[in-house]
Amino acid sequence: MTNYHRTGSRWIRWLAALSVVVFLIIAAFGGMLASNYKHLGTLLEVIHLVRTRYLEPVSATTLVDGAIRGLVKSLNDPYSVYLDPGEYARLQEQIRGSFGGLGILVGIKDEYLTVVRSYPDTPAQRAGIKQGDVITRIDGRDARGMDLDTAVSMMRGAVGTEVKLTIARKGVPQPWDVKLVREEISVPTVEGRMISGKGIGYISLTQFTEKTPEELEATISRLKKEGMRAVLLDLRNNPGGELRSAVKVASYFIPRGPVVYIQYRSGREETYASEGKNLNLPLVVLINRASASAAEILAGAVKDTRAGILVGEKTFGKGIVQTVFDLDNGAGLKLTTARYLTPSRHDIHKKGITPDVVVEQEPQAEVDLQLERAIEILESEMARAA
Template sequence: MSYYDYGAGSRNGRWRYILAVFVFIVFLVMGGLLASNYRNVGNLVKVVSLVRTQYLYPVSSTQLMDGAIKGLVNSLSDPYSVYLDPKTFSHLQEQIRGSFGGLGILVGVKEQYLTVVRAYQGTPAAREGIREGDVIARIDDRDAKGIDLDTAINLMRGPVGSKVNLGINRQGVPEQLQFTLTREEISVPTVEGRALEGNSIEHIVISQFTERTADEIKEVLAKVKTEKIKGIILDLRDNPGGELNSAVEVAKNFIPKGPIVYIDNRVGREQVYESEGKTIQLPFVVLINGGSASAAEILAGAVKDTGAGVLVGTKTFGKGIVQTVFRLDGGAGLKLTTARYLTPAKNDIHEKGIQPDILVQSQDDRLHDVQLDKAVEILKEKIAIAG
């Protein structure tokens, strides 16, 4: 169904029609709840009428409909369930595919502040000098404090060649730094590997899980097999998650035959994702921290419960619920919490997190990566024992 914004001309008759359609939709959506909530439905209709007739500025029917849908979803008090307008939904799809028009930075929310987790080499953000740990205070004319990630991504991404202004607060710099960046086509690898300790240990960083991640990990592991690597460090620190299927496919390279994760929905129907046991036959350590969330915790939880590797670092974020993305008419979408996941031992980690096997706090000065150092130490011991 299409909705139109009518002018002041013959507004009354047309507006009554739109209002009737709106009420009809409410009746369909609310169903059996109407009997006990008829007063609220009446108030809703009255508020819509008052906004259309008394509000200082004109408001389109589309704007009211979008607001009603957003309000319905927001009433769930679930930060992970979100109504996505067409532009935001398009950006989410780009993120899942792993290619988009943007700046080349990975961001997270830390104490209500949008914080740069990483600026990828060769991208506009890296070339202009944006660094890990920078706090994004403004995006164009929008205050970024308290902003949610979906909105932030929506603001920073856009057509290739367009510009965006960022106000950056940097530790040790008293004044706010101003950057004007030109968006480019960004295809950021989600998996990067580098050799350590005389090429005996491979340090593999997975920054997020997209449709490309499973293929990228296979490429890195294929290289590992040809270079006589003796141990692997799988780095999931500050990995915010991503696609469930992607995390499962990555896990199959490391988790022995059996369950990787259980998915449990509201009616108790359980789905299990399993590994066939075709794993890389090398000792490995997994690095985790408070920024390891969602799909990253699926992999970490499977490693912990099966004992396949050793978890090093700090407790993970604790997001043990699954969102399904639904396509709506007009290019919009709905990201809705539809299930929870359980680890192979059927532990529910939501709002609890996963504890590491070996607790190692990171240092604030970041001069030394003590967590990585510990992982290397553990692997060297395992390699020595294996001979």
């Protein structure tokens, strides 16, 4: 009898808390739930069954988190994600450009998490992880079909902690496990060098973080001093990043005017514009199938304003914008809230941007055909301007 009383008391407290949750749900969704009351009853029934019949005890926090994830997942939008406090903290680190991690840039290719780049002197590079490697599992969890933010958040974490990756490589019969210890990673997003004897400054942007415009300004200043007379901008394998960063970067390459239009569900539209401090140098931009999101904003602006020539392959085709919302429990919600249009008002979502000069490139090819063609075009442009 005593045990029953304690269990009953806990259940009464749980029902009281649940009633508050249900009230808040009804208040938030109003008429929508009024017309779907049977579904709400089913929800309560499932919660009751899980709490009373499931083999193992489940906390209220776990159930509520699961309900939130399920709600967001029901949108069938891979870019809208509920981030628990740990995941949200890692996303904020990514935006800032400094984090505890492994030193690899990853993307999604054919549903698989694929290594785009392994940075020098990082745990991943020292473990022999290379471009093109496929990460099939993270800490034992199947990575196939996993959204990119979840994968990145699982690989990042506190400095000194360990993560296990299962790696598959073309030509190697069996996947293998690699245990890595996270380190403080501050990866530059901009790399620049002069192409020997040609007056061409090669600038690679690997992603867009809050630090990218500052890094780009320093790189451009250095290359100018080294005699840069033309720019080869490499956006290949750039998965995107922070919108305002991409707009600031665009100001170095396109004339004054719109960079991108952002359209919201309400019909409201925002225009992000270039400040018009562009370099006015011959410009070629390299793009490929893994150039996405903010990288496509920049590439689309260059193409529409005819500020440069795009060379390579059609881009990924991500023409939607996510807003990150702070939640009261330290978690975050990354939600698709708008679409973007290029300066000529092209919607590139699920379409991509077609380059002016198409050059296919095998990932493991010894010769960079896209780079060679870009140099040829710039040399021709420079000769014409001379």
